[in-house]
Amino acid sequence: MKTSSIASRLSIMFALCSMLTLSAYGLLLRSSLDDSLTKQMHNExxxxxxxxxxxxxxxxxPDAWQRLxxxxxxxxEAEGGRVKYWVFDSDSTVLLGDNSLTEMGQVPLTEGFSLISSNSAMSSDHYLYTTFTSFDDENKELRFSVSIDSTAYVGTxxxxxxxxxxxxxxxxxxxxxxxFGISTMGMRPVKKLSLQAKTxxxxxxxxxxxxTQLPTExxxxxMSFNGVLDRQKVAWQQLESFNADVAHELRTPLTNLIGQTQLSLSHQHDIAELExxxxxxxxxxxRMTSIVxxxxxxxxxxxxxxxxxxxxxxxxxxxxxxxxYIETLLEENNLTVEIEGDAIACIDHRLFHRALANLLGNGVQHARHNxxxxxxxxxxxxxxxxAVSNQGEMIENQHLERLFERFYRVDSSRSGSHIHHGLGLSIVKAVALxxxxxxxxxxxxxxxxxGFTLALDQENSDKNVS
Structure with missing residues (x-):
């Protein structure tokens, strides 16, 4: 499914917000105008x-009634039928005006302002106002009503x-x-980033x-992307170094195997020489198998x-x-080992022995005699x-962070590589992980x-400690 652009989504959200705002404002204005027109008709x-x-x-x-x-x-007639007048007695009998209200069954019974529906006598809905009056001589109660056609008001x-x-x-x-235009302009820095990344x-x-020219957001x-590139650079450098180290470590035994085999094939040898x-x-x-x-x-x-x-x-x-396991190695170098402290832990004791043996072997290799x-x-x-500590030559700071990398040696000449292939400390780190x-x-x-650290409870621990 094709996803819409950010600019399109922003323009849609702007449109929705404006629609809600204008709708609310429009309803308010219409309601205000409706009230104003109603009040105007009422006042009229x-x-x-x-x-x-x-x-x-x-x-x-009677003559006065006829004149009225x-x-x-x-x-x-002067107002074109827009305004109509009625007079009713107490029995709702029309004394003055046409019978359109009685025919509609809408004779006003209470005093006040009301709306009557359209009929054949009226072109549209009328607003009606009813009051009460009486003749002075007979003290007879009458109702007087006046209506106005709301066509003009409703049309407005x-x-x-x-x-x-x-x-x-x-x-x-x-x-x-x-x-959409503003969003497109706002997304230009993002497009610039994309173009930079493509290069x-x-x-x-x-x-x-x-x-330098980017917005704060x-x-x-x-910067995060650049940080990823920095870490990627380190990873690629380590990979390239690792590939070179693997090639170097495997090239020596392979060269020896090929040379010795070629030499043996070029001459006849007795059984002892072949053995x-x-x-x-x-x-x-x-040695190759151990490395692999x-x-x-x-x-x-x-x-x-x-x-x-x-x-x-x-x-x-x-x-x-x-x-x-390393007692013989210690005796050969006139070294002694002291163990201090203890801890009860849930571990794989075989891997623990392997890691500690590698640390002790590294200590024996670089410790001073006696x-x-x-x-x-x-x-x-x-x-x-x-932790395994030994007395020996100091290690420069630039080497400390890389000592547990595969095939890394402080001695760049790789002296002793025929005995130690540079994976001992890396194995210690693997055991710790x-x-x-x-x-x-x-x-x-x-x-x-x-040294290395171990979680005391492997089943309940779920985080690495750096």
Missing amino acids: LIFRANLIEPWIGSRTS VKKLADLT LNEFTRTLVLISIFGISLVALLG FEPGNYDKRLDT LQTLA DLLGSNLEELE NDMLFMSHAQAGEIATQITTVSLHQEAQKTLD STIKVTIQQDKNLASV MHKGNVFVQSENGSNTF
């Missing part, structure tokens, strides 16, 4: 009633209504057109939207996979078990932290500290 009827009523009260003879009949007939009201409707339609249409070329990670949007060749090739293949498995493990962690084989353990006891590696376990609210935690690193006062 009262004026005529007050003018004729003394004549009726002073007529006591002729007078009222002349008045009615109808004409005003038609004019008001036409003006309203014109006004609503004008507001809609102006609203972005693949591979150009430094280009950003120009926010759009500056926030453009040595196969053993060397197996080592390279195992570690990369798959980290990809699962970054995709949101969490630890599933959860058990409640003592982190101090599990750390002590981990030392048993020094002590310290493992500190602490508990803070719903998190447990495990799978336990809804994170990693941290510090380098100060001659001590380097690497």
Whole structure:
């Protein structure tokens, strides 16, 4: 389904608002005019009633009645039948005037202002005003009524209504057109942003939207978009670096395998030499397999996979078990390990051993000989932290934030890459993420500290702590 533009929707909303406003204003004006016309007819009827009523009260003879009949007939004729007069007795018998009211069954019974419907004697609805009077000699009660044709007044009201409707339609249409024009002008900065975005070329990670000439409302949007581009740039740089690192790490064992295989095929070898060749090739293949498995493990962690084989353990006891795996490595480097603190947590103890072993291996690799590696376990609210500190060379600040990236090494020459392929700390971060935690690193006062955090209760915790 095709969606309408913002300018179109704004113009429609402007038109609806103007329609509601003009309708309310028009109804108010029409009601005001209707009241004004009604009051005008009322005043005109009262004026005529007050003018004729003394004549009726002073007529006591038949001749006087005849003169009154002729007078009222002349008045009615002079006004083209627009005004009519009646006199009734107490039995509603018409003493003066035609019988149109009695024929319609609308003889006024009460004093006041009322509306009577049209009939053959009247061209349209009439407004009627009735008063009471009496003859002086007989003290007989009579009713006197005067009516006025409302055709002119109703015509004025109808004409005003038609004019008001036409003006309203014109006004609503004008507001809609102006609203569309204003909305289109207001959306020009958005179109400029769109045109800027279209000029972005693949591979150009430094280009950003120009926010200097934008309205305040759009500056926030453009700055957010630029922030996305900044994060995208970092992600692409990391991806490119990762691809280069993967290629480098896999190229060395592949080159070794190809070279050794080509060399063995160019000469005849005895069984012992072939066994040595196969053993060397197996080592390279195992190294490649280790890299691939570690990369798959980290990809699962970054995709949101969490630890599933959860058990409640003592982190101090599990750390002590981990030392048993690297005891030989510690003895070779004349290093000792101290474990301080404890916390009870629900974790996957296999992944915990792997992460801690990697941190200890990193500490052994960079610790001074005959020094002590310290493992500190602490508990803070719903998190447990495990830190491994060693005495060694200080790490520069520009390296600290990237130490847990895949294949990142402080030593750019990649010395020792045949033994360590640069995924140990990245695996630590993956384990922390799978336990809804994170990693941290510090380098100060001659001590380097690497660590990770774990959620104490994996089943009830639902947020990562950064």
